[in-house]
Amino acid sequence: MDAVNKVINEDLQKERDKCKFNVAELTAFLDGGDKFTQKRREKENRVFSIQGLRDAVPDEYMSHKERYENAVRKAVIMHQTLGTLEDKTLTEYETARLALRATTSSAIFKENSPLMLHYSMFANVIEGQGDEKQREYWLKKINNMEIIGTYAQTELGHGTFIRGLETTAEYDPKTEEFVLNSPKLTAYKWWPGGLAHTANHCVVMAHTYSQGKSCGIQPFMVQIRDLETNMPMKGVKLGEIGAKLGFNTVNNGFLGFENHRIPRDRMLMKNSQILKDGTFISSPNSKLTYGTMVYIRVSILGTMANTLGRAVTIATRYAAVRRQSQPKPNEPEPQILDYVTQQHKLFIGIASSHAYYISCFWLWTLYHRVTKELAVGNMDNLAELHALACCLKATTSADAAVLVERCRLACGGHGYMLSSNLPQIYANVTAANTYEGENTVMLLQTARALVKAGMQVAQGQKVSPSMAYLADQSKMAKWDSSVDGIVKGFQKVAAGKVAACLASLQRHTNNGQSAEDAWNLTSVQLVAASEAHARVILLSVFKSEMDVQTLTLSGETRTVLFQLVQLYTIYWALEKVGDLLLPTTTTTYSVSICDTAMRCDGWMDETSLFEKSTIQTSARTGIAGLVLSGLVYDSAVYPELVHQSLTSWPLQ
Numbered sequence: 001m002d003a004v005n006k007v008i009n010e011d012l013q014k015e016r017d018k019c020k021f022n023v024a025e026l027t028a029f030l031d032g033g034d035k036f037t038q039k040r041r042e043k044e045n046r047v048f049s050i051q052g053l054r055d056a057v058p059d060e061y062m063s064h065k066e067r068y069e070n071a072v073r074k075a076v077i078m079h080q081t082l083g084t085l086e087d088k089t090l091t092e093y094e095t096a097r098l099a100l101r102a103t104t105s106s107a108i109f110k111e112n113s114p115l116m117l118h119y120s121m122f123a124n125v126i127e128g129q130g131d132e133k134q135r136e137y138w139l140k141k142i143n144n145m146e147i148i149g150t151y152a153q154t155e156l157g158h159g160t161f162i163r164g165l166e167t168t169a170e171y172d173p174k175t176e177e178f179v180l181n182s183p184k185l186t187a188y189k190w191w192p193g194g195l196a197h198t199a200n201h202c203v204v205m206a207h208t209y210s211q212g213k214s215c216g217i218q219p220f221m222v223q224i225r226d227l228e229t230n231m232p233m234k235g236v237k238l239g240e241i242g243a244k245l246g247f248n249t250v251n252n253g254f255l256g257f258e259n260h261r262i263p264r265d266r267m268l269m270k271n272s273q274i275l276k277d278g279t280f281i282s283s284p285n286s287k288l289t290y291g292t293m294v295y296i297r298v299s300i301l302g303t304m305a306n307t308l309g310r311a312v313t314i315a316t317r318y319a320a321v322r323r324q325s326q327p328k329p330n331e332p333e334p335q336i337l338d339y340v341t342q343q344h345k346l347f348i349g350i351a352s353s354h355a356y357y358i359s360c361f362w363l364w365t366l367y368h369r370v371t372k373e374l375a376v377g378n379m380d381n382l383a384e385l386h387a388l389a390c391c392l393k394a395t396t397s398a399d400a401a402v403l404v405e406r407c408r409l410a411c412g413g414h415g416y417m418l419s420s421n422l423p424q425i426y427a428n429v430t431a432a433n434t435y436e437g438e439n440t441v442m443l444l445q446t447a448r449a450l451v452k453a454g455m456q457v458a459q460g461q462k463v464s465p466s467m468a469y470l471a472d473q474s475k476m477a478k479w480d481s482s483v484d485g486i487v488k489g490f491q492k493v494a495a496g497k498v499a500a501c502l503a504s505l506q507r508h509t510n511n512g513q514s515a516e517d518a519w520n521l522t523s524v525q526l527v528a529a530s531e532a533h534a535r536v537i538l539l540s541v542f543k544s545e546m547d548v549q550t551l552t553l554s555g556e557t558r559t560v561l562f563q564l565v566q567l568y569t570i571y572w573a574l575e576k577v578g579d580l581l582l583p584t585t586t587t588t589y590s591v592s593i594c595d596t597a598m599r600c601d602g603w604m605d606e607t608s609l610f611e612k613s614t615i616q617t618s619a620r621t622g623i624a625g626l627v628l629s630g631l632v633y634d635s636a637v638y639p640e641l642v643h644q645s646l647t648s649w650p651l652q
């Protein structure tokens with residue numbers, strides 16, 4: 001086997017020999033410097049040299065239980081090998097740099113580690129929500145693995161709507177305890193990773209009451225299993241939620257409480273407190289409780305960079321070694337990589353992965369700055385950070401899922417084999433569209449900030465830096481096909497979409513709709529505006545960060561990196577060419593992309609188009625009825641009925 005591994009395919013070797021830039025230099029650039037490359041490699045070498053981390057049988061031939069047990073076995077070896085989580089010699093910056101490119105775990109666990117939530121959200125929520133004493137006490141135990149934890153927020157009834165969580169924590173001043181309950185089935189926690197069998201502690205988000213009054217949603221450290229027997233504690237009900245598209249070794253579970261009592265100091269009290277007598281001291285900002293989610297949303301950009309990077313590496317290597325068809329008679333079959341359509345499928349994946357690395361670290365730097373400001377009571381930039389994290393999490397995870405699937409398809413039939421690993425990578429990447437804030441919901445959060453900014457611009461007020469371009473539009477009549485020019489074009493598009501949303505909201509409220517109904521009626525446009533804003537940020541950050549960060553690199557490496565920037569920008573200009581050519585003001589723009597000069601002087605009322613496409617209530621009932629009555633499964637009947645239903649829609 002080893003002898004086979006050492007033989008590198010001739011075509012692959014030839015491709016590698018063609019490389020014009022210094023690979024070591026580019027690697028160090030992505031890692032953040034030689035020092036980090038070295039540290040990463042040390043870690044990888046330690047892990048990959050361990051025989052026990054290789055699977056004797058591929059995961060897919062194991063039962064659900066065997067897969068989980070195998071993952072636990074490997075997670076234990078990984079922990080023993082890599083030591084404690086906390087390396088005190090590293091600065092925060094260094095830890096983040098290393099974490100950004102930490103792909104070792106994804107090489108060991110196809111469907112992720114059962115300790116994933118312990119390392120990510122559990123540790124972070126104590127760091128961000130615990131007071132000094134709590135942090136000191138719990139973080140030691142977490143880092144030493146004396147306890148294993150998870151983050152239990154989502155319930156069977158509510159994932160998005162956190163204020164609607166139904167788990168209760170009622171303070172009892174007589175015993176100085178909280179009493180946890182799950183009053184209904186829908187109040188059961190549902191989804192937390194590691195909860196089913198792995199974790200013995202978790203942070204539970206619960207609707208809190210003291211002195212008969214609601215104190216909002218607060219976090220609690222709860223021991224859920226006995227540390228010796230691993231059996232559930234008294235008043236705790238636990239189990240597995242079942243097989244999923246992916247994440248099958250993450251051990252996602254459910255959790256319910258029946259009068260389960262915990263001491264008062266188990267409420268994480270950095271932001272809000274409940275005193276011994278039951279007095280509630282409210283947090284300076286209720287959204288601080290959501291801080292861990294912001295951190296993970298920032299991290300997701302890095303996870304998308306790594307995940308997409310893996311998929312596009314597999315697919316590009318395959319394209320180099322696969323030969324197919326004979327376009328020129330009497331000549332050998334070309335490598336499929338030579339087909340321009342294949343390059344079009346793959347190269348954008350390479351460019352996007354780099355764009356996400358760069359954007360992730362840019363966003364992490366902002367996160368780090370805002371966290372420091374919050375520590376001294378300055379909340380000025382929290383809303384900006386939240387708006388950016390939401391739309392960038394949503395847009396990068398949505399794009400990454402599309403691009404990974406494209407990589408899978410680009411490998412033809414072999415991409416359908418589990419042995420390609422592409423189906424498992426897809427299952428991982430598509431999960432990020434849902435977890436840590438469902439993507440549409442995230443885009444709508446950013447839209448709230450955009451609408452507010454749009455109104456501030458209209459009143460001549462200053463807006464946050466990432467939205468400042470909304471105010472500059474009148475000065476910019478033209479844009480062109482340079483990278484900076486296309487970024488300007490995208491700014492114009494986003495500003496136009498925000499303006500259209502404001503107009504739509506205004507019109508609906510003028511027509512007597514409530515603010516909430518006007519929002520719902522405008523929500524398809526709001527999502528589009530939010531995505532357009534995310535494109536502005538991704539394109540402009542990729543370009544501007546590259547301008548600065550590559551200054552010390554060699555000419556060859558800079559060239560290839562700027563080719564990626566250019567490719568990424570032009571790809572998106574072509575994807576959104578309709579938006580770019582659709583004037584949202586009466587100004588005339590001209591654009592030339594890829595040698596094609598196009599001119600558009602027309603004026604189209606985008607808002608009325610959206611309204612026309614909005615499904616009216618009766619058609620909605622008709623379509624939902626088709627699905628609910630089960631006809632959707634009858635392929636012969638379904639298209640006919642849908643056709644009838646579509647032609648009878650009251651589209652006016």
Ligand SMILES: CCCCCCCCCCCCCCCCCC(=O)SCCNC(=O)CCNC(=O)[C@H](O)C(C)(C)COP(=O)(O)OP(=O)(O)OC[C@H]1O[C@@H](n2cnc3c(N)ncnc32)[C@H](O)[C@@H]1OP(=O)(O)O
Nearest residue numbers: 096099100160161162287290299302364386435436437448
């Ligand atoms: C470089 C580092 C790299 C490191 C790599 C490390 C690797 C890490 C690996 C990652 C692994 C990840 C595994 C994760 C597994 C999944 C875990 C989960 O899903 S766990 C479960 C995850 N679950 C979810 O994500 C649930 C999603 N749902 C939610 O987040 C919320 O319920 C909501 C935001 C949708 C609504 O909340 P609601 O209370 O109804 O709020 P309203 O709408 O009424 O808005 C009111 C105001 O509040 C504002 N505001 C809101 N949030 C924030 C914030 N965070 N902040 C600030 N502000 C915020 C908002 O803007 C608005 O302002 P304004 O306009 O009034 O001025």
Ligand SMILES: Cc1cc2nc3c(=O)[nH]c(=O)nc-3n(C[C@H](O)[C@H](O)[C@H](O)COP(=O)(O)OP(=O)(O)OC[C@H]3O[C@@H](n4cnc5c(N)ncnc54)[C@H](O)[C@@H]3O)c2cc1C
Nearest residue numbers: 151152153154158159160191192193431435436437438440
């Ligand atoms: C793999 C995976 C791992 C997870 N791990 C954890 C974990 O460790 N801990 C944890 O607590 N949770 C976890 N979750 C749960 C996850 O955070 C939730 O699934 C997510 O927040 C979405 O909530 P939901 O499932 O209730 O979807 P819903 O909110 O019910 O969404 C369903 C649909 O309704 C739409 N919708 C909902 N609200 C609105 C709105 N206001 N406006 C417009 N449309 C709306 C959405 O866009 C979506 O199309 C995990 C989920 C997955 C898939």
